[in-house]
Amino acid sequence: MTRMMRTTLALCLGAMCMAPAFSQLQPSDAPPPATGWRSVTVAEGLSHPWGMAWLPDGRLLVTTKAGGLYILNGKKFDPVPMEGLPAVFTGGQGGLLDISVHPGDKKKDVRVYMTMATGTAEANRSTLVQGVFDGKRLHSIKTLFRVQQDKSGGQHFGSRLVWMQDGTLLMSIGDGGNPPQKVGDMLARDQAQNLATHQGSILHLTDGGKPAPGNPLVAKGGALPEIWSYGHRNIQGITRDAAGRIWATEHGPKGGDELNLIEGGQNYGWPLQSYGRDYRTSEPVGQNVVPGMTGPKVAWVPSPGPSGLAYYTGKDFPQWQGSLFSGGLASMDVRRIALDKDGNVTGQERLAIGQRVRDVKQGPDGRLYLITDEDKGKLLMLLPEK
């Protein structure tokens, strides 16, 4: 009998066999290239586009970081942004951010939701705004939700939106910034573990911007009623898959960007659990694995800078159906993340784009679309290779 067999037997002599020592997630480097695709420019010229959403009539709305909302007519963006949008704070990563259309609005008047940084360099916060698009213009613009406390500086606002199957809304909020940035009397980073503030969390809201009923952390003393999950650093990609599961990508520190499977009530660890290192000290931030905290499904080292996340069900690429597509700012690519039916990551590939990818969405036509983060940003469409 070998030593290994004796060990295995010993593990089974108790009340039950212990589960095999769980395999720890290994960080992913840049994956191999995907083949069989090409990108085509649909339109271009918007300065640093950030988010995109399709109207029920098939037209596309695109936000720009500087605060403009543009509509794509045919192959050209209207040269003038829509009027009436609130002033946004555009310092650092701040600006007009994500956009989403109410999934229940199919006729002429549609509710349009936008996330943005509002305020000044000294006092700003992530904000959710709603307007009604009547086919030509946006009206009845109002603020639905504001993070309950100001911060200073231009780091880590989030902020992406995704609708759940029941018509409620998830909104991501960044942790507020890197040390020595503070929010209140605490390092901003540590606010991600503080359920009494919104920083570093995903919020679960009604379509009117109120706390969705039944949020799982409400029973925890002191948890703000909007918080759905926490321990996040800065989520800039979020989507829902065909099974209704929510996936989100977040920026880690230096290394340690993550893909997480989001479930209500879970603590995703930041800054106690991470695969990254502090920018200033290069020391690891937290531990790779912390009991009681939910670890990522993918940890990328080095950091691609993920922004925009789509779940693909289209016909152009049958072999890619059921995969996630994650835009990369620093990596200038899109990562295809293959999933099995149970939501396990089974592989990754890389689609090199050559420009910073800010958002990825599947259009109503089933095609994959990207926007690039440039002075003259492009709307790209992915097609099978000729």
Ligand SMILES: [Ca+2]
């Ligand atoms: Ca984490």
